[in-house]
Amino acid sequence: MTWFRAASGAARLALRRSLASRATPAAAAAARCGSRGFHSTTLRPRSAAPVPRAVPLSRLSDSFLDGTSSVYLEELQRAWEADPSSVDESWDNFFRNFVAQASPSAGVSGQTIQESMQLLLLVRAYQVNGHMMAKLDPLGLDDRSVPEDLHLGLYGFTDADLDREFFLGVWRMSGFLSENRPVLTLREILSKLQQAYCGPIGYEYMHIPDRDKCNWLREKIETAKPRDYDKDRRLVMLDRLIWSTQFENFLATKWATSKRFGLEGGETLIPGMKEMFDRAADLGVENIVIGMPHRGRLNVLGNVVRKPLSQIFSEFTGGTRPVGGEDGLYTGTGDVKYHLGTSYDRPTRGGKRIHLSLVANPSHLEAVDPVVIGKTRAKQFYSNDADRTKNMGILIHGDGSFAGQGVVYETLHLSALPNYTTGGTIHIVVNNQVAFTTDPRAGRSSQYCTDVAKALNAPIFHVNGDDLEAVVRVCELAAEWRQTFHSDVVVDLICYRRFGHNEIDEPSFTQPKMYQVIKNHPSSLKLYEQKLLGTGEVLKEDVQRIHDKVNRILNEEFSKSKDYVPNKRDWLSAYWTGFKSPEQISRVRNTGVKPEILKRVGQAITTLPENFKPHRAVKKIFELRAAMIESGEGIDWAVAEALAFATLIVEGNHVRLSGQDVERGTFSHRHAVLHDQETGVKYCPLDHVAMNQSEELFTVSNSSLSEFAVLGFELGYSMENPNSLVLWEAQFGDFANGAQVMFDQFLSSGEAKWLRQTGLVVLLPHGYDGQGPEHSSARLERFLQMSDDNPFVIPEMEPTLRKQIQECNWQVVNVTTPANYFHVLRRQIHREFRKPLIVTAPKNLLRHKDCKSNLSEFDDVEGHPGFDKQGTRFKRLIKDRNEHKQVEEGINRLILCSGKVYYELDEERKKSERSDVAICRVEQLCPFPYDLIQRELKRYPNAEIVWCQEEPMNMGAYSYISPRLYTAMKALGRGSFEDIKYVGRAPSAATATGFLSVHVQEQSELVKKALQPELIKFP
């Protein structure tokens, strides 16, 4: 494994650096004083691009441009003429191209090597920096200075040279520098360069360290004539632009005071997207998953995704919340119109159909990015899209958010990871040159808002958003790139925002000059109409006819919208048919597995191939695991988890676990992937549990070091198909807050807002073992605080009528036995609805001598310990381990607790011989198991009720438990708040002490206090 991924040779890199380091004083000065709008750029000294072959660095120590070089070159040339093999092969090629081939033309014969070199550098300068002279700003406000390396003078040419002929061919180069080119005058060379690189499109691709990719682009950019669209094609583009423009106008007149975050100023986005999708469909794309922010969303929904306009208008009026009607209609709490998602089939120009889904998103800009990518990847899995050409993700961004939000970078970094790649995402930045009220110069430190994508070697196409045909050209090119190279590409659509941030905002407060210009600036539609009318190709009547048609349809749809009633649940995508909404009762199912299946898969996951050489310690672990399966005793956490995965896989489900270091496991307990110590070959036992198991059916993957994007990715993945158990594991639970937006905006509230279910499992290692404030707490309290079950109302708990979990926004568990972990994972799939599951996963219980289960607790055999009245299931509460009768009057204290503190309490109870104390484990904290808690309260009528936790009082489950426990007690006449005795750490700002000795003392004090003979004081 190398430490770098790039394919570039070190020599090429060094050459670039060598050239880049020679900034001229003028360039350096420009860099210092330049501002940072896209239109007011810094001049960065650019590197020349690579020569065909790496040249020994020693020969590159002097500049190509100074006098010594020419002496050097002349010497080289003399040596080459005497004996071509005496010089480096690259110089041999160079001389063959520039001297030998140039000789046939009389005009070229005078061309010196020095001039050839300089011309070469000039062409390179245009390839690298031509975008700096491109006419990108529709408002013409850019005050970019032309980089010095685009000036002829820098290369020693003057106007007198303009009509001299030059030969430019370079070995193995496409486009302008192709060796097959005829000779050209300098004037022609310049004009072609400017046409290619300095028109309405600015190309940035010379950062891509791949000759073939650059050549592919050069071919498209340099040699192709600007694409001439025929009349029919132009009429289609015009039609699409009219739709885009009229749609916004229509909304503006009908709802003059409503916020809609209109697209005005960037209307060419819509025809651009449509043309991109048509091209993508021609190239084999069948499914597109789209993520986008507020700006232009309604327009995209209506015109691109083809959500019925009557529905959009109805939602705009605010009248969509359905009343009565269909059984089990599922409405949630809803969201504002510019956040909703949807999906439709769209016919394409080429006569195909393409399925488009727009993912619902929160206001948090860019947060939807990884969700879209994860969903796309899941679509690829489920459609066997091995080369990833049928399913594609498209992300639309704002200029401010693309540059500012870190999740953009995190998401880009997933793009080439084997278990996260989707074969390339197309990014379109709607770059209106302002973010709310903030100018680019205050919003980013980079020249372009898209610079972040350069880190990933994505090509970037900046385009003047007023030039419809240029927009269409780059949109098509982006689709072609994606389908050819299966990697990300960026379209930077430079436009403007005609109105304020939203329609009721005043932009001139903060951008007065820009808005003076915008006021008098014609729309892109006007400009395109003028262009077409100007050529005589299209007549006024043609244009008017389209306008009339669009207006008529908009008005008809508006009339229909008044009677629009949503009559089907829109949350069910194909795979979800039959799944229940919270309003429909779902049966509780058992999760036990037949003993013979347990044995069989148990053997499969503990057996290694014969010639495989695992690490000694791992070998031992696998021997122990095999013995556990064999004896059926002492099953530990890791084996229980593997059994859950394996049994789900043999039942045909897809299982995917991702997160940092999950393959081995942060605590070296999982060993889901083993490494042969001699060959380095990997082996994943869970890949071999079902017959002919496909490679990806079980996926375990170490992720990049990201929480936000990786959790988002898995969330998106989990939403595609309910028959997949998708898990994300944090390294330690604390780190989950790096993905807080995902928890707040998506996981805890996504179903309520957008009616989309997910059964994503989040594993958050948690527990106080003295590792300090940053490795102890998963911030359980936060997840509990976001739970939406009413603390003062006991819901229906009768098993056949119970919908408690369905009605709750998610489940939070703190499980203490391997068997219970097994069942809670299996429960995620063995039910007719999906709910996120937050698991505070253990650390020291992974190897705790008492934290073991017997295989009989995993099976479905009546009479076995796991089997109770209803069969074998996840236990929401674990009773005291001593067999107690239905009523135990002799018990003086009932300790309720959750998590690993149980084992410490039990140990202390043994030591202090307190047979009058019962300890119950609340395994499922949320939703609160009222029925089981009340059962235990009744069992111990005389017991003092204690809540014991190891977290500080303001953390852990205490705040969540106490009102619910109070509600349960009150219903039984067992007292009030003051009768819930708290034992745990004192309130604290930090989650834990950093001193091990203090930790040990605190821990032993709290455990002792829970078992003290005297009554415990409140609180």
Ligand SMILES: Cc1ncc(C[n+]2csc(CCOP(=O)(O)OP(=O)(O)O)c2C)c(N)n1
């Ligand atoms: C994460 C996040 N921070 C702040 C905001 C508030 N906000 C809404 S729109 C906006 C400006 C966005 O600018 P840009 O990305 O350029 O998109 P535009 O509105 O210009 O299309 C801001 C800061 C937000 N929605 N999300």
Ligand SMILES: [Mg+2]
């Ligand atoms: Mg913007």
